[in-house]
Amino acid sequence: MKVLLLIESLTSGGRERRLIELVKGCESYPDIELGLIVFSDRIHYKEIYDLDIPVTILKRVPKKNPKVFYRLYKYSKEWKPDVVHSWGSMSTILSIPTTQALGIPLINGSIVDAPENLSIFNKDYFRAQLAYPFSKVVIGNSNAGLIAYNVPESKKRCIYNGFDLNRINNLESNENIRLKFQIQTAKVVGMVGSFSPRKDFITYIKAALNLLATLDDVTFLAIGDGPQLEECKKLVPSNYRKRFIFTGIQKDVESLVSIFDVGVLSTNTKVHGEGISNAILEYMALGKPTVATTGGGTNEAIVDGETGFLVAPDSVEDLVQKLTLVLTNDVLRTKMGKAARNRMEKLFMLDRMTEQYITLYRRYV
Template sequence: MKPNVLFIIDSFEQGGSERQALQLLRQLHSSGEVRVHLACLQDRGSLRAEAEDLGIGEIHEYPLTSFYDLNFAKQIRRFTSYVKENEIDVVHTHCFYTNIFGMTGAYLARVPARITSKGETDGFRTPTQKRAERTSFRLAHRVIANCLVVQHQLIREGLSPKRIIQHYNGLDLDRLKAAAGLSRDEALKRFALPQGRRFITIVANLRNPVKDHPMFLRAAARVRAAVPDAAFVVAGEGELMPSLRELAAALEIGDDVHFIGRCDDVASLLFASHVGVLSSKAEGFANAILEYMAASLPVVATDVGGVREAIVEGKTGHIVPSGDDEAMAARIIQVLKDDENARRMGVRGQAI
């Protein structure tokens, strides 16, 4: 009999952990070796259609309002009933909220194999939240760390090294391949971007301040002053967009920064771009960097999380201190002023 594997994700928004989970679920489903199930805490987001296309059956939602109210107990009871009725053999959670909810329910339901994930470093969670998550790790049989920095942090926080599996994020390379025969002009038209500009692009959600888009915009203003044909793309959706538009206007680069919202065609966007940027204050192993490199873009990123495990300084891109928009701008300008070296960086990055 095939083992029953249940994945739990927070939502179907275009987040790194959600996309990683669906990518792994798709591969397991295609293998035919297991029977996969999927549950979520929030049944919303653009990735919902992709999940439905897999044809794996009903996707159950367990909406939470708190970890400390009667609703949490109600959802745990629903979850444990589902797990027992469907004879789930493996529960795999993929982020902070699903770690706590899923491991609690899986432990109470006595699921034989409980796997959780950690893809964040310090900077994302409060001390109380971190204590709660450590409890969930104690209920798990294995914790997957998505980079060495995260693995070392888990060990410092008291988790046994024997329970940690360090495994880098995977990447769907087909998703990063631009359509055959696509011209740059055609790619620009897809996003209503002007011709005759060189685009510096950041792909990150606009919901979490830890992505530090203000740093990116401050660097953008410096770059624009030094490189007249430079322009900037902010790809992502979230409630921070209005304030970021206001900041761009205040920096007098409102006409040079293009907020394109959610991007379902990352391959075409990166095909039209010249530099990929990460400005985060904290990360685990950033999917955006992998996507930039797969698209043959030189990368300029802040020195956070597992960035140094992905970028070879001076060879595939540049690493700058978090919050230092002057250093970021200098490196972007350096890349833009040496096309041949930028091309070599992109080629090396894709090879890695």
């Protein structure tokens, strides 16, 4: 069976990581032949070239150039996929003429977030509604996302992200990580994410500064890059800059997470609702409790009070309270970390995700 995957780019992001993981998972299925089309040349995940999948770049230059529809049609007619699986709202729209003309089932995988109060004027919501009639099934990585985008009951399907445990083999030693970033405190708190409007690093930083005034043995890490990075750096006074470290983009994120005592995901719910966050799965895989903003798919990943804590949006006070509770209670922290790892193994394993996708592909061939 031939499956053609379509995605706008392979920049550093959750859906892109999920596609990479699926390609890895499909290597265990010799009857599945994958092809990948990327509609730009932005490739962050260079590892895609080491996997057993042909990668074709069909750049949209300019973005509204209609020739891309024909180029996709021509490629598909020659390669003859049994199924087309789109991974974003625009790649779904681009696939519709081809799948309709050639009679190829379209698996629509565009639902990856769960915004509150979506407007019909939101471009992703509009594209989603436009594509539903042409989609055999619409996949979201959270039930909250499927609800937010008002996916028809008969077509919606939730498939959670799958984590590849091989990613946490052969990690750099904790000693080397601490030496590299000059971390001398006993405890470490970290947040992984992009410095963009969707993430609320500002609340995280304010909570950290509040905690540093009372806890003298904690270092805070902020891992990632983005347009708001410099603004966020200015929030940290000079006397705390050794205790609040901005690492920038790190290829070996898992090695940094391994030194965390607690992982944080602070979300700006005014503009974004999380699907299933890959950052949270990284924390869980490494047995770390998570303190995260309530809402969207985060509430499906975290069991409040068991694998971590959910906190109110924009609430520095709530975040400080929950972090203090976890950092000062070793028994609770260990218990939550074990529960988080167990939950990940139950719901968010790569084998489970891959099997669900393969079953879905076969249903429509």
